[in-house]
Amino acid sequence: xxxxxxxxxxxLVVGSIYxxxxxxxxIIYKATKxxxxxxxxxxxxxxxxxxxxxxxxxxPFWVSFPMTLAFSTLLGMAIERLTxxxxxxxxxxxxxxxxxxxxxxxxxxVQLCWGTQIRVFPQVLPADPVVVAGLPVSPVYVAAFxxxxxxxxxxxxxxxxxxxxxxxxxTAFDQAAxxxxxxxxKSIFAMSWCVAAxxxxxxxxxxxxxxxxxxxxxxxGLKVFPAVILGGLDSLAGAALGGLLxxxxxxxxxGVAKDVLGLGGxxxxxxxxxxVMVLMLKPYGLFGTRQIERV
Amino acid sequence: MSAPCGLFFTSYAQExxxxxxxxxxxxxxxFFVALVVLPPWMNSYHVSVLCLINIAVIGAVSLNLLTGSxxxxxxxxxxxxxxxxxxxxxxxxxxVPFLLALPASGLLAALAGMLFGLPSLRLKGIYLAIxxxxxxxxxxxxxxxxxxxxxxxxxxxxxxxxxxxxxFDNDLKMFYLTLAAASLCALGAANVLRSRLGRAFVSIRDxxxxxxxxxxxxxxxxxxxxxxxxxLAGVSGxxxxxxTMFLSPEQFGIGLSISYLAMIIIGGMGRVAGAVYGxxxxxxxxxALNALSxxxxxxxxxxxxxxxxxxxxxxxxxxxxxxxxxxEGLAHRWRLIKAYWKLYxxxx
Numbered sequence: 001x002x003x004x005x006x007x008x009x010x011x012l013v014v015g016s017i018y019x020x021x022x023x024x025x026x027i028i029y030k031a032t033k034x035x036x037x038x039x040x041x042x043x044x045x046x047x048x049x050x051x052x053x054x055x056x057x058x059x060p061f062w063v064s065f066p067m068t069l070a071f072s073t074l075l076g077m078a079i080e081r082l083t084x085x086x087x088x089x090x091x092x093x094x095x096x097x098x099x100x101x102x103x104x105x106x107x108x109x110v111q112l113c114w115g116t117q118i119r120v121f122p123q124v125l126p127a128d129p130v131v132v133a134g135l136p137v138s139p140v141y142v143a144a145f146x147x148x149x150x151x152x153x154x155x156x157x158x159x160x161x162x163x164x165x166x167x168x169x170x171t172a173f174d175q176a177a178x179x180x181x182x183x184x185x186k187s188i189f190a191m192s193w194c195v196a197a198x199x200x201x202x203x204x205x206x207x208x209x210x211x212x213x214x215x216x217x218x219x220x221g222l223k224v225f226p227a228v229i230l231g232g233l234d235s236l237a238g239a240a241l242g243g244l245l246x247x248x249x250x251x252x253x254x255g256v257a258k259d260v261l262g263l264g265g266x267x268x269x270x271x272x273x274x275x276v277m278v279l280m281l282k283p284y285g286l287f288g289t290r291q292i293e294r295v
Numbered sequence: 296m297s298a299p300c301g302l303f304f305t306s307y308a309q310e311x312x313x314x315x316x317x318x319x320x321x322x323x324x325x326f327f328v329a330l331v332v333l334p335p336w337m338n339s340y341h342v343s344v345l346c347l348i349n350i351a352v353i354g355a356v357s358l359n360l361l362t363g364s365x366x367x368x369x370x371x372x373x374x375x376x377x378x379x380x381x382x383x384x385x386x387x388x389x390x391v392p393f394l395l396a397l398p399a400s401g402l403l404a405a406l407a408g409m410l411f412g413l414p415s416l417r418l419k420g421i422y423l424a425i426x427x428x429x430x431x432x433x434x435x436x437x438x439x440x441x442x443x444x445x446x447x448x449x450x451x452x453x454x455x456x457x458x459x460x461x462x463f464d465n466d467l468k469m470f471y472l473t474l475a476a477a478s479l480c481a482l483g484a485a486n487v488l489r490s491r492l493g494r495a496f497v498s499i500r501d502x503x504x505x506x507x508x509x510x511x512x513x514x515x516x517x518x519x520x521x522x523x524x525x526x527l528a529g530v531s532g533x534x535x536x537x538x539t540m541f542l543s544p545e546q547f548g549i550g551l552s553i554s555y556l557a558m559i560i561i562g563g564m565g566r567v568a569g570a571v572y573g574x575x576x577x578x579x580x581x582x583a584l585n586a587l588s589x590x591x592x593x594x595x596x597x598x599x600x601x602x603x604x605x606x607x608x609x610x611x612x613x614x615x616x617x618x619x620x621x622x623e624g625l626a627h628r629w630r631l632i633k634a635y636w637k638l639y640x641x642x643x
Contacts, residue, residue, distance in 0.1 A: 101614035108608030269436035272429040
């Protein structure tokens, strides 16, 4: 029993990172209807930027972290301006493929700059475990979980109350109407990429503090798809819940497969089996807008 | 005057002919003869690249039927190729003759494609892309973990193919075999496109609602598109298995699916010629980079150590640049060039 509880807890931590990445994905999808296959690579680039500033330039963590966020914001803006804006109105497959092309460009840039081996962040938090629900848990895990919740709360408030957040929601709801009300659609599109790159970078930094990072980190982006489909492609709450659910589900399924069936590596595929089932039964997810045309 | 200058169709049969002009017929024949005659004078490295091109052409043509003509995005094509490859490998190990194993691998791949296509058929656009992505990852997992059949991460050795006791055991022989298969597949796909089936595919791509109103059964034709496309993908995989003689799960990863999609985008969606151009481009690109980096090594040491990363980057960059500046692909550019010279001194 304790084994499964442990699985659930580590699933929640990984899931909270999925949630962050899914948040970036959903923000881009909501505002621009672009499906971003490079979301995992944004996580990776953010993580490596922070790693480079802290370790290679020797800056303290509280300086390098905001600098990483600023860098990611610029990166998101550049990506939107250079590759996505010319493709507005093009068919789905072009937009998907341009983000896939982007992901392999980002990956190769990271490999050229930092190589392929695993890099470890310096210890920011104490190593002594904290006791949660009777189980010892590393403080990094707790911090990761709390930071994700904090970010989600911040973004919920941002979308609910700030002018920019309301403008972004309005654009997502009806582009033509919001444009005629004086909202600059172009800057909203750029903004959504900035925000997505930023939250992904936060996810990357957290991951770097837990596991270390390497150039394969982008694979994490694939896990976003089950999470957002489960939660609903255009729902922030769905991203949060979907990420956590997928994190826990894949960890527990992996544990069960190892324990009961003796199958290794089930983690990589469990989320996608769930994904196929969700697509068959409830394709718009838990909180998504029902707008899928069935054949 | 025996014939008018240019193409003036007076019947539907003329318009839907595979090679509408005598010049085109002659130049295609010439090209084919050159393909058959020249390879024995090439070195084996070049012949091996040509083999890879032939195999890639089959895969690209098959994906182009599904994605380019029928509008169904598939991110799982690499895995369907893998199903064909593993089937061929396992059947060859059991002593099934190649001529039987080849269609059998196609059929099993078609089965896998239709099975994973089945839930996908209710979905469109991005949802379809994601569900085929799931198919890709699930099949990859099966390749890796069904060790009693696929050999898992240790891989599976495959013998060169044999037809009536004649073994295709070097690059040159393999080239002729794959050339024959690729030509048949390309011709077959071109013929499918001008048949009732192909027109139904195109109508679904262009406007699914209108297609349904004129009596095209969406479910049936989408399923057929998935089946036909994965059948050809399986054939391509079977040839790949026999050519590389070694199968391991990572060959059929998401990267392969993406490179097939890149082929049809760079070549031109919905056209058989486009798939061929794209297959040539994407297969030659890494080889060209190899050659370039080898010659650049002299003045830029350390170039070859970064080659892997460089290949991915150049691939991604080519994909992005094509999507931004040449979204209709090489086939379209080639048509524009031809049109330019047809009217040469006059702009219109």
